[in-house]
Amino acid sequence: MFSHITTTPFGRRPMTLGQISKQMAAKAAKPDAVVHKWQVFQDIRVARELLGATDRSLAILNALLTFHPETALTGDAELVVWPSNEQLMARANGMPATTLRRHIAVLVDCGLIVRRDSPNGKRFARKGRGGEIEQAYGFDLSPIVARAEEIKDLAEAVHVEKKAFRVAKERLTLLRRDIVKMIDAGIEERVPGNWGRVQQTYQAIIGRLPRAAPRQLVEAICLDLQDLCTQIRDVLESFAKAQNPGANESHSGRHIQNSKPDPLSESEHGFSKSDEAAAIVAETDNVRSLPKRELPLGIVLDACPNLRDLAQGGEIRHWRDFLAAAELARPSLGISPSAWREAREVMGEQHAAITLAAMYQRAGQINNAGGYLRSLTDRAKEEKFSTWPMVMALLRARLDAQKAGAVEEGSAEDGASVEKPRIQASASLLKSLQKPRP
Incomplete structure (x- = not known):
């Protein structure tokens, strides 16, 4: 009886030492070994990255397992299945033939199956007179039995x-x-x-x-x-x-969190309309006559370029990046969460962030940022504050500084010039900023 078991692939596919080692591992399966094919397939799914398998290759392996009639895979049984490409494609949800062949090769490289190619490359089984299979050519599933414990350990490692x-x-x-x-x-x-x-x-x-x-x-x-x-x-x-020496939780003279979130004695509320606030607040008295339009992000960034230093990567591309950078500027200015929360509730998140960015731009001119923000919030409640004149004032200040820098460069003796960031506002906006203020 013909008993030679082929070990080399058909056609131009080469034989490698890796394939030989995987075939040796397949022969190491114990004759009394028994594994549940769907349970070991679940372990293979979990450990597929460690095994080097892909989701498509596992779809093919799932189809191959369906061609074996028994649920249990044993080490002493013939575990060769011989479906045609058409049958495999049908059970693999219509996978194209080229994709099918590519991912079968992946299963072979992973050591999950072994090719048993016939002389002409066809897959079939030769049966004896009693109907038993004497020789089968196709895909050998015995590596799954031989590596069941290893695959289970890999799956457990993935879970851990x-x-x-x-x-x-x-x-x-x-x-x-x-x-x-x-x-x-x-x-x-x-x-x-x-x-x-x-x-x-x-x-x-x-x-x-x-x-x-x-x-x-x-x-x-x-x-x-x-x-x-x-x-x-x-x-x-x-x-x-230090605030509560000898105090306990039930007898506390002063709790860490204020029972009154906004005490009148707070220094932020004690803020008066000082010179630093007047520089911007004075320009917001005609709020009701201002245009009802939103400020473009580019103009705000031109007016408040310092906020870019707090953004991740130094770039602000969207309003969400702007809001995130403003959240970082708040503690650096010493503004309390309650003052920031009230400003967002009154002005809205976007305008509160613009206000904070303007304050961060003038941080060196503001002694009490928390009190300043509360003062602007109070004015916003009375509809006497808008971010538009605040941003325009900063733009005008940058424009004036830009002009002064250009004059200094022109009068330099060595003729060297230092490139400075230019304001990217539109021509019409720049023209309006250059108009003398009444």
């Missing part, structure tokens, strides 16, 4: 990795929430400290986190965030103990 990654991301989320809320608490409660610098440190750590980060990087960032969180908590706890 996914769990560790999920735990790391949960820890990252909790640390980010704790740090942000504690920074807000420190600003709200007037805890001594450079909270702007703390915010910048936090952003520097988070800035190392890409959109798709591996678990190792997430865990490393969590360690840095944990150190920062511990430092912030120590500062807050020390301040709380």
Whole structure:
């Protein structure tokens, strides 16, 4: 009886040492080994990346398993199936023939199946007089039985990795929430400290986190965030103990969080209309006569270029990037969360962010940014404040500085010039800014 088992592929497909090693692994299956084909297929699905398989190749493997009549795969049974390409294409949801051949090769390279090619490359089985199969040419599924334990271990490793990654991301989320809320608490409660610098440190750590980060990087960032969180908590706890010596939770003379969110004694409310506020507020008395239109993002960025320094990558392309940068500017200006929340409720998020960007642009001229913002919020409640004249005033100031810089360059003795960012406003807007103010 013909008993030779082919080990080389048909046609021009070459034979490699890798294929020989995988065929040797297939022969290592124990005769008494029994595996459930759909259970081991589920393990293969989970560990497909470690095995080197693809979703298309697994669709073909699923179809091949359906051609084996038994649910159990045993080490001592003949596990060769011989479907035609047409049958495989039908059970693989109409996969094209070229794609089918390519992903069958992937299954062979992964060591999940072995080719048993006939002399002419056709797949068929030769049966004896009693109907038993004497020789079959097609795809041998015995590597699945031989590697069942290995595949199960790989699937378990994938589950463990996914769990560790999920735990790391949960820890990252909790640390980010704790740090942000504690920074807000420190600003709200007037805890001594450079909270702007703390915010910048936090952003520097988070800035190392890409959109798709591996678990190792997430865990490393969590360690840095944990150190920062511990430092912030120590500062807050020390301040709380200094404010409430010997106090306990049930008998507290002063709670960390104010029972009155906006006390009248707060220094922000004690802000008066000083010279720094008058520079902009004075231009908003004719708010009702201003045009009812939104400010373009480009004009706002021309007026407030310093906000770009806080944006990720130094670029602001959309309003959402602008709002995110404004959120970072708030603690650096020393504005409390309650003042910022009230400004957003009264002005709207976009106009509140524009106001904050203008304040950040003039940070060196504003001594009490929190009180200034509250003053502008109060004026906005009375419809006596608009961001339009504020932005125009900043644009006019930049235009004047730009002209002065051009004059200085023209009068320089060495003739050297330094390139400075130019205002990208339209010609009509620039013309209106050049008009003398009444």
